[in-house]
Amino acid sequence: MEPTVNHTFFSPARIWAIATNTLLELFRLKVFYFLLIFALLLIGSSAFMIDFNFQEQFQLLKDVSLGSMSIFTWLLAVLATAMLLPKDIEDRTLYTILAKPVPRFEYLVGKLLGILLLLLIATLLMSTIFVIALYGREQIAIADAIRGNANAPDQLQSALKDIHDSTFTWSLLPGIIIIYIKAALFAALTLFISTFASSTIFTIMVSVAIYFIGHLQGIARDYWLGSATTGPLPRIFLALVALIFPDLQLFNLVDDIVAGNSISFILFAKTAALGGLYTCIYLLVAYSVFASKEL
């Protein structure tokens, strides 16, 4: 008698297998070479900082680092996701996987999870480089302060406190997490676009366009809900922009966090939850397209 194999409708093990395989594929594409550019950017930006006081130096270093993290995670999310489905179709891997009892939903979730893992590793590595760079500069600033205030212990203490307050504080952590969540949202959105896109370049172009429209969505929404616009056609257009595109300004918190703004845990959790909701919805919409896609 043949042994019976129970095929579950949803299997985390299968999803994990697809995710790790996706991650391995992306590793083989040497995507992490961008970290070299990131590190060089941090070192290079120091060249501009020689004449600045230590507060300006820390400010610029934090802005450059976190700004670069935003750019690189977003680019990684868009470029890596945009090539996933076309590459699998081109290599015929997709047919091999789907010929097995793997539901299409699991395939998509696995692919997205692989990208999210890649983004997580990239964010952690960039954060580590950032903290090391900041620590190095902090040590230089402390040595300068000790040299300059050797005979004034009160002033030295005040200077050391100022230096410490200007470097890495835990308040930066929510900003870094929000950068990751925004990239995750974009990975899901790009996956959705790639399910109906005719080519990789189309996916990338649409994703980039949505990135900029998403940052203007709040303005469109305010005009739509306000009384400034009168014509029906502009109102319909603004309503469509407000309803279809995500409000990406809500995830632009890091600039103000670096400037010293603190975010409460509740507010951070709400923002993160909205990002998670966006990611889930885009994944579901991607599935609804992919489920009936003729391959």
Place this chain on the structure above:
Amino acid sequence: MPPPDSPVELDLPSKPLRQRTWYRTSVIVAILLAFGAVRLPIELRLNEEHRAAYFHGAKLNLSLRQQIGQLGFLAALGGFRALVADGLWIQAHIDWTRTQWGKMLFLFNNVTALQPRNVMFWDVAAWHMAWNASAYVLNDASEPHIALRLKRQHEYFIIGKDLLERGIANNPDRFKLYESLGNLLRDKLDDHLNASINFAKAAKFADSPTYEYRFSAYELSHAPGHEREAYEELRRLYLEGDKERLPTLCSRLKYLQEMLNIPASQRINIPDSMLPPSQHSNGSGPPPSPAQQLLNGIIPAAPQVNIPYKPSPHP
């Protein structure tokens, strides 16, 4: 197997392909619109909460777009406000070394519009205008009229004050700019009462240094008509213990005791050793401020020779 001649029966869907594609697209657009309708109130509420917590305060309008260029404006809109602001800040720093004060002010206005929550930008920008630019125009040999030099100097003081006031409007929850405004009013505009008010505002913040309150009392002691309040404050601080008995505090307290004719029995006996070294031998008030000396003609209103401008480091 069907015979080779018989027609192959394909399991074709009942609807034509184009019709199905339209149907599917409509369903997806409907899902997105429905999700949009659901998230709209959530986003509005979250946006309000962000603004209440001082996020998204930058005013990205057409005026700024004309000033920073299309690319810079696009980058700022695209979530890279801080990087654009830093680029402009570095440019302003280069202009400082070239003493191009007008261009610096233009750039500072853009930087602060992009990053209104960055206290350092407001503070350093105001310092450049009120300290460096004002000193430069006072020493400007190309302007032969002293009165015009003084007028221009005063204009830069006001520009610095304006920057700090706008900074405070954007950062009412931080002490630093109140302190800087207090310094400017004290050192540049000789407005001791308002300087005292601003130091007192800074002192109310839990994370402000302890000297803010002392500074507020010092400035109050310089404000005509407020000597009695200043005396009460200084006395109270003095009685708090050795930590507050600093030379300036002792000097001002001693001066006010004499000025207000405080009865000998109520006076605090302040030994000479607790006063600043310059006042050990006499019990009069501290020397007048540089601005007072200027008004009294003690020091010349403008240097006789052109002193080359040297930028001073930010304190």
